Every structure is written in structure tokens, then in C-alpha cells.
Amino acid sequence: DTAVSQTPKYLVTQMGNDKSIKCEQNLGHDTMYWYKQDSKKFLKIMFSYNNKELIINETVPNRFSPKSPDKAHLNLHINSLELGDSAVYFCASSGGLGEQFFGPGTRLTVL
């Protein structure tokens, strides 16, 4: 019954590695997002994806790439991980008015 799910919940990895975070929503929404929440709780949008249209926040490094195999999934792939990438990453999808439904989050720790 989970509306927006993410895996894994925790991810610990070494600098330089490549990792992916998966996201799935069963709400039938057309738009999905990735957010980054840093240690100061600042919630920043990284990407939005709607009907194959990708909108990228210009401050996001190109090491980050979203991949959407279908409307219900939006995965996040990160290349060459850096210490500053450590954060909680939230996937979300939006309803008719734009209200956001967040997944439980993935806590990424880069060592």
C-alpha cells in the first residue's frame, strides 16, 4: 500500500564509487521528483520528470542522472561519489494540484 517507495533506505559507500537509488510510486501521478536534504535540513529540488520531459536544477552536478523506465519509476544514478554528496535523498510524486508525496528517503553516506 506504500504510495512512494525508495530503496535502499541506507547507503554507505566509498568516494569515487557509482551508486543508484530506486523510486517507485503507485499513485498514478505523472510527475516525479528527486530532492536532496542536507545536514541543515535544507530541502532542495534536483530534478522533476513529467511525460519524458526532464527539468534539471542548474546547480546539480552532471554526475547525477535520473532515469525513468516508465511513468511509475524514477531512479537516481550517481557517478564518482564525493564526500559532499552525503545527504538524505527523497523521491516524490505530485498530484493534480502539485501537492508532493514523498518517499521515506535514502540516507547516503560517502566515506
Add this chain to the structure above:
Amino acid sequence: QQPVQSPQAVILREGEDAVINCSSSKALYSVHWYRQKHGEAPVFLMILLKGGEQKGHEKISASFNEKKQQSSLYLTASQLSYSGTYFCGTEGGSARQLTFGSGTQLTVLP
């Protein structure tokens, strides 16, 4: 540009009221409010569309002054369960991308 929230933190006793403000320097299409408890995901509370309407959710309500580009969240007779960090999110264009404020940490004590 990130909306400005105030106060940054507030401590209340159960039953007291609180107001959290959110202001933007640009024209807004809508304002969203979310609550995040420690270790959890943000949860949608309400959305206000331009038009100055006021909405309510249990004892939590909000207003949106389109001309001033400001929104306020009102928590009435606060309960312990209201504790958490409250974020406003503003939408200024057609891309449905939200820009979130820095959050207001609300603590309700018994």
C-alpha cells in the same frame, strides 16, 4: 530564490497557538506547507493557490496574500503531535517545481 521563513524555531506548551510565516521576493502561483518529523519524510499539509484563500486542516490553517507574496500557517491549540519542522514551498512558474524555505522547528511541550 528561496522563500524566507520565520521564526526559525518556536517552543510552545500544549494548547498554545503559533504562527509561521513564509515570504517570497517573486510572484507566486501557489504556496505549499509540509511538516517533517525527525527521521521521516515531509508530509503534505495543504496547498494555497493565488487568490488569497484560506484553508484549514484540523486545527491548522493557512492564508496566502498574493499581493504581498506571503503565506502564514496558523496552529491553534497545539498538540504534542504538532512537533516537527514546518516547511513552506513556493511555486512561481509552470514547471511545478517547488522551492522550499529553510524550515521552522516547532516543539510542543506537555
